[in-house]
Amino acid sequence: MIGDYTYTEFTSILAMQGFAGLTLFSVFVLMALGLAIIFGQMGVINMAHGEFMILGAYMTYLCSQFFSVYLPSLFSIYFFFAMILAFAASFLLGMLVEWGLIRFLYRRPLDTLLATWGLSLILQQAYRSIFGAREVGVTLPDWLMGSIALTDIIEIPINGLFVMGLTALITLGVYFGMFRSNWGKRMRAVVQNRTMAGAVGINTKMVDRMTFGLGCGIAGIAGSAFTMIGSTGPTAGQLYIVDTFLIVVFGGAGSLIGTIASAFSISQAQSTIEFFLSGSMAKVLTLLTVVGILMLRPQGLFTLKIRR
Amino acid sequence: MLSIDKLHVAYGQSKVINNLCLDVKPGEIVAIMGRNGMGKTTLMKSLIGIIPSRSGSIKIGETPPESLENLESYQRVAKGLAYVPQGRMIFPALSVRENIETGLTVTGQTTVPPLIYELFPVLLEMKDRRGGNLSGGQQQQLAIARALASNPKVLLLDEPTEGIQPSIIKEIARTLCRIRDEMGLSIVVSEQVLSFTLDMADRVLVIEKGEFVHDSPRAGIDEKKVSAFLSV
Ligand SMILES: Nc1ncnc2c1ncn2[C@@H]1O[C@H](COP(=O)(O)OP(=O)(O)OP(=O)(O)O)[C@@H](O)[C@H]1O
Ligand SMILES: [Mg+2]
Secondary structure, X not given: OEOOEOHHHHHHHHHHHHHHHHHHHHHHHHHHHHHHHHHHHHOOOOOOHHHHHHHHHHHHHHHHHHHHHHOHHHHHHHHHHHHHHHHHXXXXXXXXXXXXXXXXXXXXXXXXXXXXXXXXXXXXXXXXXXXXXXXXXXXXXXXXXXEEEOOOOOEEEHHHHHHHXXXXXXXXXXXXXXXXXXXXXXXXXXXXXXHHHHHOOOOHHHHHHHHHHHHHHHHHHHHHHHOOOOOEOOOOOHHXXXXXXXXXXXXXXXXXXHHHHHHHHHHHHHHHHHHHOOHHHHHHHHHHHHHHHHHHOOOOXXXXXXXX | OEEEEEEEEEEXXXXXXXXXXXXXXXXXXXXXXXXXXXXXXXXXXXXXXXXXXXXXXXXXXXXXXXXXXXXXXXXHHHOOEEEEOOOOOOOOOOEHHHHHHHXXXXXXXXXXXXXXXXXXXXXXHOOOOEXXXXXXXXXXXXXXXXXXXXXXXXXXXXXXXXXXXXXXXXXXXXXXXXXXXXXXXXEEEEEOOHHHHHHHOOEEEEEEOOXXXXXEEOOOOOHHHHHHHHXX
């Protein structure tokens, strides 16, 4: 017996909350991935990252509306188009922002912080003007609804599995992009020594723009996933940005594996503790644990071992 | 192959390179010698475009010469200039192979030319190690290999012998001559070690306070006079 639950009940609850946390985990991973790429690459802390996510969420909403009105026959697969659109929109807006704002502020962390915070306010207002202040939700196609019953008590939501599968694919893609492609090699070279990267023939400004766009684009996909667990409103991104920063710092900036591990532990911890205690208590406990661990390991969970 | 005319470079108010002119012929190895703080690194950096020049022109190539002074570093590399900085500055977390491959960016190729590994067999042996875990001398070879990967017309080397033992210095001199012979490029190298310079340079210049105060071909060079410039 654990509290009021029998042992089987308890493990079932753990498992179910764990599976319920899958979508949250996926959103976190995608958000953190984008943020970590941007921060690791250019030292820019993007306070507007949540708004790029929400842009993706609105794109998904638009797509769902469009398909249900004009292409009902294809409604069951609209989500794939929605994700591509979400990525493209956030990617393009990201490149535009880098070109119009960020590139003037490199090596001025405080200024970028303020500027991207200002940008987040502007974007929130823009969403309010364009989409209205009311929160909107998407309709999921039938095949994404419902859940698979593993045992009498344990049920796994299908949309959670779907989103997690996609997240795994995207993460793998990012991993290969960063560590196996020419583009990734250039990006890592720029991170390690920007001046020298230019002096061996790499167009560092272009790399910066693409990288910022990519980080934002991934946030857009996170927004697509987000529509499955929450309703989309102009300020919904704000709720996620703090957690995402926490994940990036906890995982060790610059480590892909660290980011995933920390997103997993934080989302799972929150989702399970939430079942037994209140949501804010879950936050407090997670935060305390993370702070405790960071005091022992300030560099985060994972770091690269090299001579500098 | 490389011609510099009336080049001025300054950090804020302090002028470091003054009215410098230099002509490097195809296949020529030019050594620029000078004591600490005389402006060798500043000259190299302004040639590759890491620090802007105040005025003057930098041209590369023969038919016809192309102006570099208003281009970004990566564009200068694309025009045929390559740079090996003082202190190597390899990418520590990239593998040896990846380090060399970064130099391929402007060529559009994806595989490292075999000649580079022929010149530096040790890099082939260690191609999967992280650059940061190589010894100083190996990192120097890596930095040269990375520069050569962009298939340059002119190679700039800033104090390649710094912190390297005498036997390896001799070997670097031999390798540089071999690079010039096999790849047919011009080399501009800054140096403080006279014996190294005499091992390979076709022409020796001495820089002081940002100006050339001595210029002579290696044949018939007045060694005493050059050493006198370098001591004090
Ligand atoms: N970033 C900088 N800002 C201001 N002054 C500088 C800067 N870098 C170099 N200098 C000055 O410019 C002068 C030339 O420096 P430079 O590094 O070109 O010398 P060097 O000939 O390469 O010396 P060394 O043999 O020690 O490498 C020095 O007086 C130095 O103090
Ligand atoms: Mg120097």
